[in-house]
Amino acid sequence: MTKEEIIEGIKKGDSRSLSKAITLAESSLESKQELALQIIEHFGPQKDTLRIGITGAPGVGKSTFIESVGVGFLQDPTRKIAVLSIDPSSEISQGSILGDKTRMNQLSSMDGVYIRPSASGNNLGGVAKNTRLAILLCEAAGYNTIFIESVGVGQNETEISKLSDLFILLISPGGGDELQGIKRGIMEVADIIVINKADGNNKHQAQITAKEYSMALHLKPKNKNQWIPKIIIASAYKKNGIQSFIKKCLDFDDHIKNQWKQLNREEQMTYWAKKNIQYLLLSKVDRYNEKINLGIEKGVLPERLARDILE
């Protein structure tokens, strides 16, 4: 498919063209990424979209939750939903991706829905960077509500918050020990915390967990955008809490719409621009091997050598 064909396809709402463009964006080949950038630039920025990042421990119920919430969102006929799932570890991704798709059976069969697992290559640039381009392509294709699902491990979770307007932390009903285990960083950036799987024997425990988190949130400094983080008790199985979750998402969107959304996106773009510069510079380091070896042989201090080479 040529670039023009892909652009035409995306305009017509052909999801195969969208997939093709995302594959280009995920390629480690510069020439292919370049094509993806040109496609995105062709469509220009889409402002009226909502990017919802969802993170949480493996198996906490992210995919099942997105399915219920997604179906709820679709009651509004103007919504078009894209789900991008990211798995930071390439070895296990195959299993997880299949899991994610089967957890979203109902959603994936509905009109106006696009579901795509992000390729999990370990190539320079990282998974999250490619996901950003995938988000932009989905938006270009007219998807106005984007869910980004990611397992919250390592550096990944903070990067997901740098891809989303609204950042959701899913936790399972557990004792205070679990609260200790959650990294502070992730709590600080969560806009809504969902205590999930509040059904069956978990119901009571979910209430206790919600209280604990609510106390922990009181200690947290206010967000820059003045939004007070919310706690929701939900069960994706029983479809409890789903409507109030959606309501909170819409409240949040209203809250940030006029000013903070654009500002936040600009801050994020600055972050990704710097990240991209880092990646590009790092990929060039090997070029200096010969000069480094020569200098070391001559007994030049590595610290001086670096300066000499880069000057």
Ligand SMILES: Nc1nc2c(ncn2[C@@H]2O[C@H](COP(=O)(O)OP(=O)(O)OP(=O)(O)O)[C@@H](O)[C@H]2O)c(=O)[nH]1
């Ligand atoms: N009781 C209960 N179980 C749930 C609920 N939602 C999901 N589960 C179960 O929890 C398990 C994990 O669900 P997933 O939706 O795949 O969780 P996930 O967080 O997407 O998992 P990974 O993508 O592998 O990290 C499955 O066995 C689900 O059936 C819920 O609301 N209540």
Ligand SMILES: [Mg+2]
């Ligand atoms: Mg999942």
